[in-house]
Amino acid sequence: MTINRYRLKHLVKKHHRGATKAHKLLKRPDRLIGLILLGNNFVNVLASSIVTVISIRLGGESAIAIGAGALTLTILIFAEVTPKTLAAIRPESLAFLSAWIYVPLLKIFYPIVWIVNLICNLLLRIFGIHVSKNRQETINKEELRSIVSEADSLMPTRYHNMMLSILNLESATIEDVMTPRNEIIGIDLEDPIETIIEVLQNSRHTRLPVYKKSINRVLGFLHLRTALSFTQQPEFDKQHITKNLIKPYFIPENTPLHTQMQYFKNERIRIGLVVDEYGDVLGLVTLEDLLQEIVGELVNEDLGVFKQSDGSYLVDASLTVRELNRIANWELPTEGPKTINGLIIEFMETIPEPGTSLKLHGYPVEIIKRNKNSVTQVKFLPFKTGHH
Numbered sequence: 001m002t003i004n005r006y007r008l009k010h011l012v013k014k015h016h017r018g019a020t021k022a023h024k025l026l027k028r029p030d031r032l033i034g035l036i037l038l039g040n041n042f043v044n045v046l047a048s049s050i051v052t053v054i055s056i057r058l059g060g061e062s063a064i065a066i067g068a069g070a071l072t073l074t075i076l077i078f079a080e081v082t083p084k085t086l087a088a089i090r091p092e093s094l095a096f097l098s099a100w101i102y103v104p105l106l107k108i109f110y111p112i113v114w115i116v117n118l119i120c121n122l123l124l125r126i127f128g129i130h131v132s133k134n135r136q137e138t139i140n141k142e143e144l145r146s147i148v149s150e151a152d153s154l155m156p157t158r159y160h161n162m163m164l165s166i167l168n169l170e171s172a173t174i175e176d177v178m179t180p181r182n183e184i185i186g187i188d189l190e191d192p193i194e195t196i197i198e199v200l201q202n203s204r205h206t207r208l209p210v211y212k213k214s215i216n217r218v219l220g221f222l223h224l225r226t227a228l229s230f231t232q233q234p235e236f237d238k239q240h241i242t243k244n245l246i247k248p249y250f251i252p253e254n255t256p257l258h259t260q261m262q263y264f265k266n267e268r269i270r271i272g273l274v275v276d277e278y279g280d281v282l283g284l285v286t287l288e289d290l291l292q293e294i295v296g297e298l299v300n301e302d303l304g305v306f307k308q309s310d311g312s313y314l315v316d317a318s319l320t321v322r323e324l325n326r327i328a329n330w331e332l333p334t335e336g337p338k339t340i341n342g343l344i345i346e347f348m349e350t351i352p353e354p355g356t357s358l359k360l361h362g363y364p365v366e367i368i369k370r371n372k373n374s375v376t377q378v379k380f381l382p383f384k385t386g387h388h
Helices: 005-013 017-026 029-059 061-089 091-108 110-126 141-149 157-171 193-202 224-231 238-243 257-267 287-295 321-328 340-348
Strands: 207-212 214-223 250-252 271-275 281-286 305-307 313-316 357-360 363-370 375-380
Touching: 005 017, 017 029, 017 091, 029 061, 029 091, 029 110, 061 091, 091 110, 141 157, 157 257, 157 287, 193 224, 193 238, 207 224, 214 224, 214 271, 214 281, 257 287, 281 287, 305 321, 321 340, 340 357, 340 375
Parallel strands: 250 271
Antiparallel strands: 207 214, 271 281, 305 313, 313 375, 357 363, 363 375
């Protein structure tokens, strides 16, 4: 009963004969328990009968109590505590060995076991318990996450983190990984042609949004490879850009990451604009952003987190809460604001001045820099693990 069912299924797939028999027995635990208890009780009753007879013959009726005490101790040590403790510690060894005995015994005593189970199942049904409906062992997402979390010694750290990230995909939305609107690098067709060429030549991104005045008036995406091929032409103008645009793709802000990954795959696109319920652009997301959630940083960039010698962290406040949690292995809440700046402003209900100290959801923080509209840099002070 204590055997690891998932390891058992693995061994069955590898055609382990003892595991196959044990798995077959565990498909009907009511019959297995019936058989074991049938033998168990028969042996106990038989033993007490024999001890009673022996006690009377040796010392009369007064010796029955002594015999009962000796038998209780013997059964407790040799038939209950010792073998069951061993079975709890080494369930596979005993299960695979005993399965060879239980399978033929079940066939021999099947009529008795069947009658016992029939009566027991009818009694259980009176209390609303149906044995046939409770056989399938299932595991939910949180239990699977716990199993993976405890399996860190069985695999390299990077793969372990990837598996945990995949399990967390369902709880994250596109808003958690997008590039915020104020950080989007794009081409404004209202700018002079010289400025546009400079943006194209200096861009680190392969696809750029093209818009007029505001990102809300986006016309499409321009592939850098296409653009650079005709920027060298003397007659290059803005019409060359508008003629080579890829149709813009819009993503609702609360779309789950795993759903969006499937959309990207089905539509064969790699980039989209995140919009709110009014159609206003909130940010930009790429396929690489989604993959980064699983595999971690695709490139070694300066993420704006600097660990100090005293154990504190200097953090760029525009960093997302999820990214900081990933880097520092913390548990700041991700349900509300998506950036450290947003989290602090929501917590303080104002934009704090430099030098302000606060305890942000259990993490001691000092405000280092701010501008007119936001906090720009903070310091997370050292704290004792387990006190946040």
